[in-house]
Amino acid sequence: MEVAAWAGRAGSRLRNGAWRIALAAVTATVAWVLAQYLLGQPTPIFAPIAAVVCLTDDPGTRGRRALRLLAGVCAGVAVGELATRVTGSGWLQVGMAVAAGMVVVVLGSINSLTLLQSGIAALLVVGLASPQTGWTRLLSAVIGGVLALVVSQVLASPSPVRMLVSAARDALAVPASALAEVAAALREGSASRAGDAVTTLRDGPELLATFLDTSETAASLAATTVRGRRERARVTALRDRLAGIEYVHASTVLLARAAAETLSAGASVPARLTDGVAELAAAVQALAADPSASDPRVEEPGGPRPIHEVAEELARTRPGGLADRDAQLAAQLHLLALDVAALVDPAPART
CATH class of the missing domain: 1.20.58 (Methane Monooxygenase Hydroxylase; Chain G, domain 1)
Structure with missing residues (x-):
């Protein structure tokens, strides 16, 4: 009886989430292809990640989620690039860049997604120590986030x-x-x-x-x-x-x-x-x-x-x-x- 009840609840959750899962999967695929074509990246991982992150919330919050993600990425990349040019890279610089990126965001918002994205962006820019890494990640994430905005706010918004x-x-x-x-x-x-x-x-x-x-x-x-x-x-x-x-x-x-x-x-x-x-x-x-x-x-x-x-x-x-x-x-x-x-x-x- 307990197994049957669990199966019933699982089936109901699957039915409720099926459209959201399919929408995120299709948008992530399109984001990957677009980023490959526009940026010339063989593996533009950040574009589909941004799309999935933006589209897994409830319909009424997807637009705000995409904007928050983009705001966090931009803040983190900017701080990371500045830190790389001023202090170089290393374990201490990584920690300082993550903290600085999140502090910049906190000045305007304490949203957890924005904080997370700013910290990750700063970490990747400083940790990988490549001048192109941050800006490439930014453009890739922008492609995924903008695509998610178009899909959620225009193409596939529910009635x-x-x-x-x-x-x-x-x-x-x-x-x-x-x-x-x-x-x-x-x-x-x-x-x-x-x-x-x-x-x-x-x-x-x-x-x-x-x-x-x-x-x-x-x-x-x-x-x-x-x-x-x-x-x-x-x-x-x-x-x-x-x-x-x-x-x-x-x-x-x-x-x-x-x-x-x-x-x-x-x-x-x-x-x-x-x-x-x-x-x-x-x-x-x-x-x-x-x-x-x-x-x-x-x-x-x-x-x-x-x-x-x-x-x-x-x-x-x-x-x-x-x-x-x-x-x-x-x-x-x-x-x-x-x-x-x-x-x-x-x-x-x-x-």
Whole structure:
């Protein structure tokens, strides 16, 4: 069982990283060929290294990574060349050049990649003691870094809208499934089924964290890539509208627990609360199926009521006149309806 679980996780990681691996491999090959042709080097190792280093990060950080790498290389080569001409080469000069290259970088940044590249560049220039080594490495790294910039920011930049919608779909699928389970539990009076809904929600935090990370990546892509700039207005609108997904998760957890406690106590839940949960579950399922549409049901003639109508009506649910446990369930339904309404129209405040 443990081997099967590990294999499943390994397969998932491989699927997630396959595109990144292929992109880095192809770009490294092209960088090698370009550096051979442009610089006349038989083994231009630094060009593919720069390309791989720049392209192994998440899409939203590749551009900054390439710029940091180039900044570190330039600082290290400049310090190394100066040190070679002034002090010559040797074990002491190597250490001094590495330290000096990193000090120059620290004056403007403490980014680990920039520091690393400046130290390595200075080390190679002084350690190999060849006047051409540093500048050749610089040009080779520039070729790899610039190529990585072109690939990541222009040729192979992902769609931030598609990334955001996909992550939102996965994040909404969990509360949608759990709410359907809660509605069925209330209809059947099954406390165990309500408990199953609570168990289903344990997968929610991981998917929610992925969505939040993807939202930040989408914003970065919209600001730094050619494709992202074309989608910037839509990315901003989607991020504003879908920001409340975490509230939907939290409210669904509270509602599922309230339902489980109510049913465990043997209470009879009013039909209007059961129907409300079922209708809200269907609304969240519709949003999970198409997060890019603010209200997927609006364009369905003769279909279920639009989500905003359902959410706004259920947001008026009040616990007055209900037994204690039913009142708690009604209060949680009210909060969840407010959160779902905010996913359709983010303008109203959550109260």
